[in-house]
Amino acid sequence: MVAALAVLAALAWDTEKAAPTPVAGRCSVAGSDLTLTTAQAANAATIAAVARARGLPPRATVIALATAQQESRLRNLDYGDRDSLGLFQQRPSQGWGSDAQVQDPVYAAGRFFDHLVRVPGWETGDLTTVADAVQRSAFPLAYRQWTGMAERLAAALLSDSPAQLSCTYSPANAGGPVDDRAAAVADVVRREAGTPTVLPNGVVSVASAGWAEASWAVAHAERLQLTGVRFTHWSWSPDGGWTQTGENAGGLQLQLAT
Numbered sequence: 001m002v003a004a005l006a007v008l009a010a011l012a013w014d015t016e017k018a019a020p021t022p023v024a025g026r027c028s029v030a031g032s033d034l035t036l037t038t039a040q041a042a043n044a045a046t047i048a049a050v051a052r053a054r055g056l057p058p059r060a061t062v063i064a065l066a067t068a069q070q071e072s073r074l075r076n077l078d079y080g081d082r083d084s085l086g087l088f089q090q091r092p093s094q095g096w097g098s099d100a101q102v103q104d105p106v107y108a109a110g111r112f113f114d115h116l117v118r119v120p121g122w123e124t125g126d127l128t129t130v131a132d133a134v135q136r137s138a139f140p141l142a143y144r145q146w147t148g149m150a151e152r153l154a155a156a157l158l159s160d161s162p163a164q165l166s167c168t169y170s171p172a173n174a175g176g177p178v179d180d181r182a183a184a185v186a187d188v189v190r191r192e193a194g195t196p197t198v199l200p201n202g203v204v205s206v207a208s209a210g211w212a213e214a215s216w217a218v219a220h221a222e223r224l225q226l227t228g229v230r231f232t233h234w235s236w237s238p239d240g241g242w243t244q245t246g247e248n249a250g251g252l253q254l255q256l257a258t
Contacts, residue, residue, distance in 0.1 A: 023168045023169055023170045023238065023239050024168060024169070025037060025038040025039075025167070025168070025169035025170070025222055026038065026167065026168055026169075027040075027041035027165060027166065027167035027168075027218075027219060028165075028166055028167075029152055029153060029156040029164065029165060030156065030163060030164045030165070030166070032152050032156075034149060034152050034153060036074065036153075038167055038169055038219070038221070038222040038223070039074075039075065039076075039222075039223075040073070040074040040075065041165065041167060041219040042219050042220045042222070042223050043068065043074045043075070043076060043087055043105050044065055044068075044074055044153055044157060044219065045157055045165075045215065045216045045219035045220060046105040046106060046109060046192055046216075046220075047061065047064050047065060047068060047087070047105070047109045048061045048065075048154060048157040048158055048212070048216070049192045049193055049212075049216055050106060050109040050110055050113065050192075051064065051109070051113060052158065052212060053192075054110075054113060056113060056117070057123065058154055058155070058158055059122075059123055060113060060116060060117075060122075061150075061154040061157070061158060062127070062147075062150045062151050062154045063116060063122070063127055063130055063131055063150070064109060064112055064113065064116070065146075065149075065150035065153055065154055066127060066131060066143050066144075066146040066147055066149070066150035067088060067112065067131045067134070067135060067143055068087045068088055069146040069149060069150065070131075070137075070139075070142050070143050070145075070146055071084075071087065071088050071089040071135070071137075072086070072087050072088070072089060074087065075087070076103055076105055077089070078103060083099075085099060085102045085103050086102040086103045086104075086105070086108045087105055087108050087109070088102075088108050088109075088111075088112050088135070089135075090102040090108060090111060090112075096111055097111060106191060106192060112134060115134045116130070116134055119133045119134060126144075127143060127144060127147050127150075128140065128141050128142070128143040128144035131143040156215065157212065157215050157216070157219070158212055159211055159212070159215070160210060160211050160212070161211060162211060162232075162234055162242070163234060163236075163241075163242035164211070164215060165215040165218055165219060166218060166236065166241040166242050167218050167219060167221055167222070167238070167241075168238060168239060168240075168241060169221065169222040169238050170238070170239075171222075171225055171227055171238055171257060172225060174225070174256070174257035174258070178201070178202040178256055178257070178258050179198070179202075181202070181225070181256050182198045182202050182203070182204050182256055183198060185204050185224050185226075185254060185256065186198050186204050188220070188223075188224060189204060189206055189254070192216065192220075193206055193209070193213045193216045193217065194206045194207055194208060194209055194213055195207040195208070199253075201258055202255060202256035202257065202258045203253055203254065203255055203256075204253070204254040204256075205251055205252065205253050205254075206251065206252040206253075206254070207251070209231070209251055209252035211231070213252055214229060214231040214234075214236075214252055217229045217252065217254050218236050218242075221236075221238060222238075224254070224256075225256065225257070226238070226254050226255060226256060227255050227256060227257045228253075228254075228255035229252070229253070229254055229255070230245075230249035230252070230253045230255070231249060231251070231252045231253070232248055232249060232250070233245055233246075233247070233248050233249070234249075235249070
């Protein structure tokens with residue numbers, strides 16, 4: 001009996017020891033000490049993607065990221081001062097949109113840029129002055145403190161250089177048919193990052209993609225539950241980040257658990 005208990009205890013210990021250690025959901029910018037949560041990185045990547053889709057220069061992304069960092073710390077908040085909501089703390093009562101719309105990061109970023117491009121001299125003006133012209137904040141000088149952070153983050157999200165943004169997280173157990181999950185990922189890609197194609201075995205490819213789209217995919221990896229991203233000679237995994245491979249994957253491919 002004692003021997004049997006000892007065996008069971010050893011097996012239990014061995015099972016616990018073999019369990020994978022959870023990987024913290026964090027993202028980092030290459031060559032920088034800047035780190036974000038995966039939720040913050042996903043929101044930042046969406047802001048950059050909306051600016052890119054509109055053909056706006058990098059400065060638009062910098063201003064938007066600094067603004068969202070000040071207003072919400074790049075979190076999609078469901079609360080705020082009076083009726084302020086979302087990344088930019090936009091107020092439905094002031095004509096920014098419905099509650100649901102201003103809590104949609106794509107919509108909220110689009111509305112911010114709608115107003116930004118109407119500010120005279122926004123391309124070269126002082127960041128905090130331009131941001132406040134859009135936001136009308138009670139703290140108009142507060143945006144300036146985030147200039148450096150926003151510049152580093154925008155540079156990483158918009159860069160054509162490899163592996164400028166990397167994230168780690170622990171994937172959850174896959175739920176539901178992989179084809180359904182891949183279709184859902186394709187819907188998000190279509191809205192934010194390009195034209196997707198759903199391939200067999202849980203792969204979603206993205207047409208005409210570059211490193212900006214690859215960084216977008218990694219930033220959204222936890223949200224989309226991606227277990228891998230491949231682009232050219234590089235491969236990303238949620239526990240190891242970016243690594244160079246010996247083969248060329250060609251275009252951007254997003255992998256889901258099968």
